[in-house]
Amino acid sequence: MPTDRPQPLSDADWPEAARALREGFAGQLNVYRVMAHHPGLLNAWAPLRAHVVKNSALGPDRSEVVILRTAHRFGSDYEWAHHVSRARKLGFPDARIAALRGMPEGEDGLIARAVDALIDDRRLSPELDAELAAALGRKGVFDLIATVGFYSVLGYILMSFDTPVDDAIAAEMKTNPLDPVT
The missing domain is CATH 1.20.1290.10 (AhpD-like)
Incomplete structure (x- = not known):
């Protein structure tokens, strides 16, 4: 198995571009710690997540x-x-x-x-x-x-x-x- 497959990022390796999300939902779960390998996606994901998880009809x-x-x-x-x-x-x-x-x-x-x-x-x-x-x-x-x-x-x-x-x-x-x- 390749060793470069994304694993959950530690706090020390967390990207600066998604720093604000680490203290919220993203830092709490491995799925978002993996998604943090792509900070732009994680930042774009946050508003949709807020609707789907918190505000759904x-x-x-x-x-x-x-x-x-x-x-x-x-x-x-x-x-x-x-x-x-x-x-x-x-x-x-x-x-x-x-x-x-x-x-x-x-x-x-x-x-x-x-x-x-x-x-x-x-x-x-x-x-x-x-x-x-x-x-x-x-x-x-x-x-x-x-x-x-x-x-x-x-x-x-x-x-x-x-x-x-x-x-x-x-x-x-x-x-x-x-x-x-x-």
């Missing part, structure tokens, strides 16, 4: 469903572990999280079908779009699409560079693995 619960399904479909262990942790903090039972590896019922199933359509077909059918708009609102549909795109790009970065799961999340998953039967 989906709200935190629906966003987690979108992210978990996207992580599952991409096979991204990093995003899956990080968002299992986040979903648990939001109060998701393990059974709800585990169900996103299959086809859950109800609104989670609708969202999972939408994520699958975007990944497999690169579009929402008119029928699925109408169903989503009725459930999530038009802004919610746009934010669902943007969230899948956002986490797809992160998945490409994470998996291309074998980004390690952050230590605290890895420890949490080791001591409290996802129980699919809860």
